[in-house]
Each structure stands twice: as structure tokens, then as C-alpha cells.
Amino acid sequence: MKYLKTFARLVVIAASLCSAWPVAADELMIYSARKQQFIQPLFDAYTRETGVEIDHQTGSIDSLLNRLKAEGDRTPADILIAVDAGNLWQAADQGLLQPIDSKLLRANIPANLRDPENRWFGLSLRARTIVYSTERVQPEQLSTYAALGEDHWKGRLLLRTSKKDYNQSLVAMMIAEYGLGGAEKIVRGWVKNLAQPPYDDDIQTMMAILEGQGDVAIVNSYYYGRLLRKDPDLKLALFWPNQNEPGSGVHVNVSGAGLTKFAKHPEAAIRFIEWLSTSGAQSLFADANLEYPVNPQVKPSPEVAAWGAFKASPFNLTKAGELQEAAIRLMDRAGYQ
Ligand code: FE
Numbered sequence: 046m047k048y049l050k051t052f053a054r055l056v057v058i059a060a061s062l063c064s065a066w067p068v069a070a071d072e073l074m075i076y077s078a079r080k081q082q083f084i085q086p087l088f089d090a091y092t093r094e095t096g097v098e099i100d101h102q103t104g105s106i107d108s109l110l111n112r113l114k115a116e117g118d119r120t121p122a123d124i125l126i127a128v129d130a131g132n133l134w135q136a137a138d139q140g141l142l143q144p145i146d147s148k149l150l151r152a153n154i155p156a157n158l159r160d161p162e163n164r165w166f167g168l169s170l171r172a173r174t175i176v177y178s179t180e181r182v183q184p185e186q187l188s189t190y191a192a193l194g195e196d197h198w199k200g201r202l203l204l205r206t207s208k209k210d211y212n213q214s215l216v217a218m219m220i221a222e223y224g225l226g227g228a229e230k231i232v233r234g235w236v237k238n239l240a241q242p243p244y245d246d247d248i249q250t251m252m253a254i255l256e257g258q259g260d261v262a263i264v265n266s267y268y269y270g271r272l273l274r275k276d277p278d279l280k281l282a283l284f285w286p287n288q289n290e291p292g293s294g295v296h297v298n299v300s301g302a303g304l305t306k307f308a309k310h311p312e313a314a315i316r317f318i319e320w321l322s323t324s325g326a327q328s329l330f331a332d333a334n335l336e337y338p339v340n341p342q343v344k345p346s347p348e349v350a351a352w353g354a355f356k357a358s359p360f361n362l363t364k365a366g367e368l369q370e371a372a373i374r375l376m377d378r379a380g381y382q
Pocket of ligand 1: 265
């Protein structure tokens with residue numbers, strides 16, 4: 046009897062301890078188009094810091110969007126992570142995301158890198174910029190994206206396929222900046238100057254410069270970083286275009302996240318997205334893929350900073366989504382394959 050009483054008391058003490066202890070009551074499910082190796086370190090760090098368990102599924106953005114649509118209110122996904130602003134816009138446009146009213150996110154993320162209706166937030170920034178052969182091109186010969194369509198670059202320009210969302214976003218943002226006619230003129234200039242048919246990816250495009258098939262190209266900054274890591278004597282360099290054009294700048298894009306419409310753990314999901322915008326997580330997020338933090342308080346890694354500072358285009362990235370269809374049609378008309 047005495048033992049039973051003691052046992053009962055212990056149970057009460059244990060129960061009260063449990064409720065006071067920050068138990069891992071929360072868990073999150075994340076659908077991510079960002080590759081496993083670039084997000085796992087963030088999930089691990091967050092779990093260590095908070096006890097929140099994070100499960101995830103990675104896949105192409107199309108497969109994830111289809112899955113969210115098919116699952117509807119039964120989806121286990123709390124958060125969608127995508128690697129292109131146009132894709133984030135699409136997810137919001139298709140009603141798959143819900144707004145987050147967060148002072149912290151609005152303070153940490155510049156307005157042009159997030160949805161004005163707060164349904165998605167950029168979390169890492171990449172520049173889609175000019176890369177050139179340091180053996181055959183002087184940086185003084187370069188100036189703007191548009192100038193790559195001038196005769197000087199005839200038979201010297203290389204591009205990645207127009208099927209890639211990064212290029213669709215680039216052209217969509219050019220429509221926002223120059224209008225449909227202006228953007229089409231630039232893209233027609235590029236097509237006229239192509240040295241080779243477009244490549245499947247940015248790495249192939251840069252390898253082709255190294256093989257002498259062309260002299261300049263447009264790529265995402267982190268792919269250049271990957272090649273540079275393998276070969277510190279790489280005969281390629283990045284150039285930041287449109288720096289002297291008022292109201293213009295380097296085309297940037299984001300990978301980012303949104304809260305799914307039918308999230309089962311909305312509060313926990315918001316806390317995680319907020320955490321991703323804070324300094325330690327921003328470095329982890331950006332540095333994993335040689336990108337730039339979106340939070341202006343956080344510096345890029347020394348490795349990335351070594352490529353030099355640039356002025357980014359100030360246009361809101363929602364344009365990448367709104368004008369994506371127009372961009373695809375424009376590239377088609379211009380013969381950009
Ligand atoms: Fe990429």
C-alpha cells in the first residue's frame with residue numbers, strides 16, 4: 046500500500062514535470078523542390094534548437110504542386126519550399142498557400158523578394174548573371190543583358206534552354222522592365238547571336254565556354270561557384286550587368302517558402318519560416334548552395350562575397366509569375382528553344 050502511494054506520487058510528479066518540460070509537441074511536414082542536401086542541415090539545426098521534428102518529401106515543383114492539389118485538405122504538408130519565384134507565385138495563384146501575417150518576416154525580407162499578399166517569402170537569393178571567358182573577353186566589353194544581343198557577340202553567346210523556369214523568370218522580369226516589345230527585341234538579339242543550340246543546364250553551358258564553343262553566357266551565380274570550387278584557376282568570371290542603368294540591376298531570383306492552405310501545424314510552420322529568415326539560419330540556408338542571404342543584415346559567405354557586390358533589379362519578383370506565360374510565348378516567337 047505504502048509502495049503504491051509512493052508510486053502514485055511519483056507518477057504525479059513525473060506528469061507535472063512533463064507538462065513543464067518543452068516536449069517536442071510539434072512536428073512539421075515539408076514538401077521541398079530544393080534538394081535534400083541543401084535543406085537537411087537546416088532541419089537538423091532547427092530540431093536541435095527547438096525539438097520540433099521535421100519530416101520532408103523532395104520532388105520536382107510540378108510533382109509537388111500536383112500532389113498538393115490532389116491531396117486537398119488531407120495533405121500532410123505544412124510548408125512548400127520552391128526554388129524559383131515564378132513557381133512560388135504559381136503555388137499561390139493556384140490557391141495552395143495561405144498568407145502569413147508576420148512582422149518579423151516583413152522586417153527580415155525585402156519587399157521585392159516576397160509576395161505582397163504574404164503567401165510566399167524568398168529565403169535565399171541567387172543572381173542570374175553574365176559569365177564570360179577570361180581568355181577571350183575583357184569585362185569592359187560587357188554592360189547589360191540587352192547588349193548580349195548586339196553584333197559584337199555574334200556567334201559567341203551560349204544559353205540554357207528556354208524550358209528552364211530560371212530563364213522564364215529572367216525573361217518575365219525583362220518584360221516587366223522593358224515592356225513586351227523591348228524584351229522581345231533583346232531576346233531576338235540573343236537568339237541571333239547564339240553560337241550553339243541552348244544547353245540543358247547551367248554547368249553544361251559554362252563547360253561549353255571552357256571548350257571554346259562560345260565566350261559569354263547567362264547562368265545562376267551558385268553554379269559558377271560549384272565549378273570554381275572544383276577548379277580555383279577556372280578560366281571564367283562573373284559579370285554584374287545593368288549596374289549603370291537607373292532603376293535596373295542584376296536579375297535575381299529566390300528560393301523560398303509558403304504555408305500550405307491546409308497546414309495541420311500552422312503555428313509551428315510559421316515559427317519555422319520566421320526562424321529561416323533570422324541570421325544564423327540565413328547563413329546556413331544561403332551558404333549551403335553558395336547563394337546570398339535575403340536578409341540584408343546577413344552577409345554572404347566570404348567565398349560568395351569574393352565575386353563582388355552588385356546592385357540587384359528592384360522589381361518585385363511576383364512579376365516572374367504574372368508574366369511567365371507571356372515570357373514563354375515571347376521566347377517561342379523569338380525562336381529561343
Ligand atoms: Fe538550380
